[in-house]
Amino acid sequence: MGGLKMKKILLLALIAALGLSAACEGTPQQPGAARPGYTLWNSGRTAAEPVEERKTESYTPQEGTAEEFEVANYFSDNMIVPRDREIVIWGTAPESQNGKIVAAEFKGLKGSAEIADGTWKIVLQGTLPASGEQNHTLTVSGAEGITEEFSDVLVGDLWIVSGQSNSDLTFFGTVGGTSTDILTLYEEELDAATKEDNIRILRQTNYDLMNDSCQDAMSEPQTDILSSYRWYTAERRRVVGNTVYNSFSMLGYFFAKELYTLNPDVPVGIIMAGCGGAPLSLLASPEANSAFPSTLKDKTMMLGNYLIPACGIYNMFIAPLTNVGITGMIFYQGETDALEAADYGDALGIFIKDLREKFGTNFLFLNTQLTSYGYESGGIQLTGIWDGVPNMRFAQAEVRIDHSIPDYEVIPTLDLGWREGDKDGAHPYYKKEIAQRGAAIAAARLYGIGEAENVGCPIPSKIEYKKDALEITYDYAGGGLKTLDGKAVTGFEIKTEGAWKTAEAVAEGNMIIVQNVSNPEGVRYAPELRYANLDDANLCSGTGNPAAAFSVEFE
Missing domain, CATH: 3.40.50.1110 (SGNH hydrolase)
Incomplete structure (x- = not known):
């Protein structure tokens, strides 16, 4: 079964202490196999940069002048508008209304927009904190006497x-x-x-x-x-x-x-x-x-x-x-x-x-x-x-x-x-x-x-190969990894010489130690399609949340 292909291998500063030079002089490593003292890390993807948060420049709202407009179907009674973010109201109008203004107001925030090409979009000026207060109304208006209201908006x-x-x-x-x-x-x-x-x-x-x-x-x-x-x-x-x-x-x-x-x-x-x-x-x-x-x-x-x-x-x-x-x-x-x-x-x-x-x-x-x-x-x-x-x-x-x-x-x-x-x-x-x-x-x-560490489900954050063991460090260990049934850790496999084999693993704090490893080419957890119970994949956080299935292959 396929898994995560590791495309970078970063050398740790502690290599010498682990006797890497002696290991390198011995039996040649299998193609794709890891060597002791290495951190097995990074898929080679570039981390996505955060997108620029949408923010509209401030402006002075105008009074509505449109004689005819429609608010988008998305807006109705009982809706929720976003807290601490821009509140946007949009809709359409006949082409004859181009150039005219649609205005809106909600809980003291006001905004307006000019109709162009039969559409309009208002960004209210300012943001609001969360509020479950009942009976607040969002009002959208045009010329005098032309309004549409949405009630019970949170x-x-x-x-x-x-x-x-x-x-x-x-x-x-x-x-x-x-x-x-x-x-x-x-x-x-x-x-x-x-x-x-x-x-x-x-x-x-x-x-x-x-x-x-x-x-x-x-x-x-x-x-x-x-x-x-x-x-x-x-x-x-x-x-x-x-x-x-x-x-x-x-x-x-x-x-x-x-x-x-x-x-x-x-x-x-x-x-x-x-x-x-x-x-x-x-x-x-x-x-x-x-x-x-x-x-x-x-x-x-x-x-x-x-x-x-x-x-x-x-x-x-x-x-x-x-x-x-x-x-x-x-x-x-x-x-x-x-x-x-x-x-x-x-x-x-x-x-x-x-x-x-x-x-x-x-x-x-x-x-x-x-x-x-x-x-x-x-x-x-x-x-x-x-x-x-x-x-x-x-x-x-x-x-x-x-x-x-x-x-x-x-x-x-x-x-x-x-x-x-x-x-x-x-x-x-x-x-x-x-x-x-x-x-x-x-x-x-x-x-x-x-705390995320306690309520999240364990998932690997780092994998290191040291001597004859793989050390898998987990996020969300909840104070220390354990098993759902209190028995020995199950569900881990190691890939060697092109084949996946059941591996011995023990939990130590926020790490899983996969033991008796030689020339590993990959490691995975919970690789089966069906689990009638979790006796065969029983790792969980100290707070009882089950661990994520994963697979990492080394190149």
């Missing part, structure tokens, strides 16, 4: 939940009978869902793309969401709905709920922008897709009887949001691209950097590492692309290990996959627990609530 953090079907899996599931299982599993949590929580949800679903009217729209980036979409409070009837067509993402809702629970001073808005079966190219902008490796660019997909073109989901669901100051994205994608995992790390880096440029902010990106899957889904055997899932897990960890993408975190889920008796092997039910892990690391990083 100020907080906005997140996008995106990816393929496990990102937008609703409480109705996908396979017959799963809705009963899911609703029973989370009955207590859903009964507690209330509009009194300052959580707001905006549902976009791929079911709405299965019509002729969306075919042309998917061919280029849109400036607005579909007219039928609205922001809602997060009471049960809105979260669950009554069919798969109006139910909300489990991952998205539980993430917002947990983040709000951890910090109720900051309202949370969550927006669905995924599509079942979507390859990365459908979620990418035209610019990002064109820069992808050839194995991953220009992929398309059939959705029912409709062809979803490359960039189609981005154009319809994500592009209209790029005026919005988001705080982050929680992502769950990769199954469809699993056989191209060798190139996925490069594509993912392009994808994230491009999105940050489009949104004008270095938002936090939480990537759900693919889970342990079952054997079938709806009578379809999980073979073919599913055989590439272990390599995709490695690719998802790769860009965190090599630090090529800042503000990127991995959420391991091997312990939250399919379980015996579950009806759907491709869509594990246990999204609340995934959401809790993501929200914990987000709260630590954004709010200083909890």
